[in-house]
Amino acid sequence: MADTLTRDERLYRIRHTTAHVMAEAVLQMFPDAKIAIGPPIDNGFYYDFDLPRSLKPEDLEQIEEKMREIVKGKHALTREVVGKEKAREIFHDQPFKLELIDDLPEDVEVSTYTVDTFVDLCKGPHVEDTGAIHPKSFKLLNVAGAYWRGDEKRPMLQRIYGTAWETPKELREHLNWLAEIEKRDHRKLGRELDLFSTHEEAGSGLIYWHPKGARIRTAIEDFWREEHRRGGYELLYTPHVGKSWLWETSGHLGFYAENMYSPMELDNADYYAKPMNCPFHIMIYQTAKRSYRDLPLRWGELGTVYRYERSGVLHGLLRVRGFTQDDAHIFCTPDQVEDEILEVLQFSMRMWHAFGFDRIKAYLSTRPEKSVGDQADWDRATESLRKALEAEGMEYELDEGGGAFYGPKIDLKVQDALGREWQMTTVQFDFNLPERFGMTFVDKDGQEKRPYMVHRALLGSLERFFGVLIEHYGGAFPVWLAPVQGVVVPVAPAFNDYADQVAKTLFDAGYRFEADLSDNRMNAKIRSAQTSKVPYMLVVGENEQTAGQVSVRTRTGERLDPMSVDAFLKMVAKKVTDRELI
RNA sequence: GCCAACCUAGCUCAGGGGUAGAGCAGCUCACUCGUAAUGAGCAGGUCGUCAGUUCGAAUCUGACGGUUGGCUCCA
DSSP states (O other): OOOGOHHHHHHHHHHHHHHHHHHHHHHHHHHTEEEOOOOETTTTTEEEESSOOOHHHHHHHHHHHHHHHHHOOBEEEEEEEEEHHHHHHTTTTHHHHHHHHHHSSSSSSEEEEEEHHHHEEEEOOSSSSSSGGGEEEEEEEEEEEGGGGOOOHHHEEEEEEEOOSSSSHHHHHHHOOOOOOHHHHHHHHHHOOOOOOOGGGGEEEEEEOOHHHHHHHHHHHHHHHHHHHHHOOOOOOSSSEEEEHHHEEEHHHHGGGGEEEEEEETTTTEEOOOSSSSSHHHHHHTTTOOOOGOOOOOEEEEEEEEOOOGGGBBBTBOOHHHHHHEEEEEEEEEHHHHHHHHHHHHHHHHHHTTTTTOOOEEEEOOOOOSOOOOOHHHHHHHHHHHHHHHTOOOOOEEEETSSSBOOOOOEEEETTTSSEEEEEEEEEOOOSSHHTOOOOOEEEEEEEEOOEEEEEEEEEHHHHHHHHHHHHHHHHOTTTOOOOEEEEEOOOOOHHHHHHHHHHHHTTTOOOOEEEOOOHHHHHHHHHHHHOSSSSSESHHHHHHHTEEEEEEOOOOOOOOOHHHHHHHHHHHHHHHHOOOO
């Protein structure tokens, strides 16, 4: 029977059972421990405990050791249907379990699973016996605080995370994957490659882009602007602060105030740093009487916004308090909306492919119970989103009722080189703001009508996107993005002039090249370029100088035949214009 | 915000009740050197901040600040 299970099902059981085994081990160490829940999760499992003291990393090793012993006992997992009454007796000294029992629906079959000496309230499923768990295929990873039932008003428990697999080899592979994630950590690479920094003294969650980071951002923005020009967008620049009137009208002071920076008072008025760009774009919309002939209006802005995020959630470039959205708002007639959405989706896909992301998943979120707007508009908008996804042949998951109160949306999650998913693109209808600001356009029939408004951010925020990009490439950016595209390395000081001249030629042609004229030896220069993940190292000496050539070494260690500076320039130019992904 | 761990030179880290160490980076000097580290020397820190204990604190205690892992996966 076990043969018929899928790998995911087998792993689910292994992880579930391993969590129980861990709970038994913890109870052996702390007989008074109160146990909460212990589900399997992606790649592993966790279990939450209320313990008499904080766990130390050494404790994990000890728990792991006990777990191995338990597992080796090949104890059977036995299921027993007990009913609520009996369950209450069994868990009379386990308050968290009692609470869970109370919350179970009446009609559900209440069961327990027993392994060795440990009985847990559990619906299963589990492995047949602990012989199915290889003692060297699991590992406890870390301890973290977690609120009982995720509620910060409830007790803080200690959560032990672990990972578990079918074989020791799979465990090793997973641990290697975790090591790779650590190696690619954008905070680490950001420091090593001198891309960006943050400064607690100057404010957490605020990003400082260093010259090399700024070069990459410039390349991203230039590309972004050009694509928007082609895509029929106009670009806007709007202020960073707005008076309370604006945020009262938009409703932000009502429903978003806790995420906004406190106001600055000036001339008896409160000014707020913007958490979103939309009200500003609407102000521009309102400067003229708009005709159906003007629509659609596609207005984009690289708009920097500020939001208050709780200090504990800040994380490098990925979760910050100040960031630049690649924002745009599309104002259109209901007739136009279908085409507009399709174009946005295609635009987004072009963007992701250009940056080297091919695996993309879509999520369609529909109307929640508490929401504003006409049902007919919601239906039409949702239909246009669905049609666009289908026209693009994209697989998508439906999140019924998962939309914002002001409109349905599509979110795109992109998968990076390590298979991790990041939510980036969002395309969102808004039936709220046009209403609040009283936006109109004059239609063919001379009647004033309400335009449709769509918010969309493709990359999301430049900071967050940069963080994902760094990790996706592990800092080895493709040539079109690399902050330094190549370093010219003279084999000896006698060739410094020639090296300088080569670098200058490439620089003047518009590329990011420099000569390394330091006192170091050639090997050291190559090493230094290599560790900064520079795509090309151009080695020049006697031969090259005489022939007007360069010897090209790539960061992959490959050596190309010597070529003229001109030929190299053409090669780089092609890679840059084609945005090749090597 | 809450729980835990951590905070020593620009970076990575060692040390630890008697007043601070390494490697790399930086600076200086020497070196005619072909595809991942030439050598020598110099300089660099009120050991996160503020209090307390002590003859003496970077080391022990507490508060504060920051960073990191979590706080969404539901028997």
